[in-house]
Amino acid sequence: MEIDELYQKFFNLTKMREYKSSLEIINNNVNNFSAQEILVKVIAQTLNNIQTFDEKGYQNVSAFQVLAAAKIASDAIKILEPFLKKEIKNSIQKKKIIIGNIFQDYHGLGKEILKVVLQANGYQVIDLGLNVPASKFVETAIKEGAHWILVSAMMYNSALGIKNIRNELKKRIRKDIKVMCGGAPFNYNSKLYKKLKVDYMTNNINEILSILEKK
Numbered sequence: 001m002e003i004d005e006l007y008q009k010f011f012n013l014t015k016m017r018e019y020k021s022s023l024e025i026i027n028n029n030v031n032n033f034s035a036q037e038i039l040v041k042v043i044a045q046t047l048n049n050i051q052t053f054d055e056k057g058y059q060n061v062s063a064f065q066v067l068a069a070a071k072i073a074s075d076a077i078k079i080l081e082p083f084l085k086k087e088i089k090n091s092i093q094k095k096k097i098i099i100g101n102i103f104q105d106y107h108g109l110g111k112e113i114l115k116v117v118l119q120a121n122g123y124q125v126i127d128l129g130l131n132v133p134a135s136k137f138v139e140t141a142i143k144e145g146a147h148w149i150l151v152s153a154m155m156y157n158s159a160l161g162i163k164n165i166r167n168e169l170k171k172r173i174r175k176d177i178k179v180m181c182g183g184a185p186f187n188y189n190s191k192l193y194k195k196l197k198v199d200y201m202t203n204n205i206n207e208i209l210s211i212l213e214k215k
């Protein structure tokens, strides 16, 4: 089976809210593909494609289907976590990284994927969770001696709040703490992160790792 075929099967089962079979197909394929590939090309893709709209703006799936897909994805991520840790042997970095969803944003699945990938690569991740005020990101980074804040946003309006992280850093004169952001709104507007005074933006997992390694 190719990865695209696994995606299609997982997508169809998830859309039909087939909880058991969706997780079964992940379990049956953990040894056929890398865990990171399944996370990005199967699970993240499924969530991003589950909800489409017709020309009148009506959704093709119900809110229940989206919620069920989120639950399936969250449990599938848990299945993959130990495999990801086994795959990555280079676990010597001990950099602390603060992650979280910006204020008013409860779309935590992208952040979960980010978290398991970072942990598997040896980073010490401090996850502040969902709906996190800008000041909390900055206070925690300072308290923990972390030099990176990674912030996730899935909605345009919540993404705008990311700008407050830079304001809080300025207030405390902490130019040494870098901010990286990611999430759907940044795919549609490539200049948005600059407007929010963020240092880096990417939605590509490999790129996240190479930015963190270089800086």
Ligand code: B12
Binding pocket: 040, 043, 044, 047, 048, 049, 050, 051, 066, 067, 070, 104, 105, 106, 107, 108, 109, 110, 111, 113, 114, 150, 151, 152, 153, 154, 155, 156, 157, 180, 181, 182, 183, 184, 185, 201, 202, 203, 204, 205, 208
């Ligand atoms: C699943 C989902 C939900 C679930 C979330 C469950 C959960 N536990 O996360 C539920 C049902 C709860 C939900 C609720 C709502 N949602 Co919603 N949701 C979605 C959906 C279908 C998929 C999002 C998702 O999980 N994607 C998969 C993940 C894995 O992708 P990702 O987050 O992009 O992450 C990847 C990368 O972006 C990157 N990344 C992510 N974060 C970061 C951070 C950094 C630092 C880096 C470097 C990279 C990075 O790495 C990840 C792995 O590859 C999208 C539609 C879509 N196609 O995007 C709508 C969507 C985001 N939702 C939307 C809306 C409007 C809402 C609600 C307001 C609906 C309502 N009326 O109540 C609420 C708001 C809740 C809130 N305040 O946050 C809108 C936002 C529109 C906008 N203007 O911005 C969307 C786009 C749907 C739409 N087209 O209208 N939602």
